[in-house]
Amino acid sequence: MIALAQLRRPAILALAIAATASLAACGGRERPKADLAAAQITTIGVNSYLWRAALETVSFAPLLQADSNGGVIVTDWYANPSNPGERVKVTVTILDSDLRADALRVAASRQVSQGGGWVDAPVQAATVQKLEDIILTKARELRRHTLN
Template sequence: MLLVTAALGSLAACGGRERPSADLAASQLTTIGVNSYLWRAALDTVAFAPLLQADSAGGVIVTDWYANPTNPGERVKVTVTILDQDLRADALRVAASRQVAQGGGWVDAPVQAATVQKLEDIILTKARDLRRKSFKS
């Protein structure tokens, strides 16, 4: 990370024209290795389930299996990957696994694409809200 920061600093000195730092800082808040807004929003969104892994440097969040108390015959597991330092829709990937109880064990079941899309939308909306709030303070 230090090497990347030094390299970016030396590149910024080249060229003579200054980049608008406010816009860059707004979309690239990366004190933890990935976009901080996406990271915090993703953690908040999957807080309903216990975490197995949360690697802020690599941008990966993996939950353990979670069964909704109102539907104990079904459980889900979510993986969120933050792919970029920018706050953009294509910087986020969500994957989900679903299992249903059957014959005394758990059997894999399909996850509706709309479910994954809804999780992505929630994370992106929260990230944008966090970004807006950071400018108001």
């Protein structure tokens, strides 16, 4: 048993020296340059510009859910203090890692107060379209500022 352990020591020492030498070769001076405009270089699962713009756009309402990997933002009900008889809830879904108009989907729900309770009411399509436009415009601005 002792002889076997003594034979292993030089082999382990040689292996450790070889591993150290191979790791030393990995420390090159040049680092790869990242393209700051590329949306794929991110720690989230969706386009980072759309994500940040969407969070900023719906920041008027309290958040219920914000899943950056799945690209879903859900607000809680929000009632404008100047119109407390109406409230809205917004869901933003980011569908892609590219900054494109079809990578964004906004849905809104609206309720009005009637008889002491909340009743569903229609949301104008123009309202949802306006929210999408605001998010896309902010996302493009964020991208433009990153490139400059």
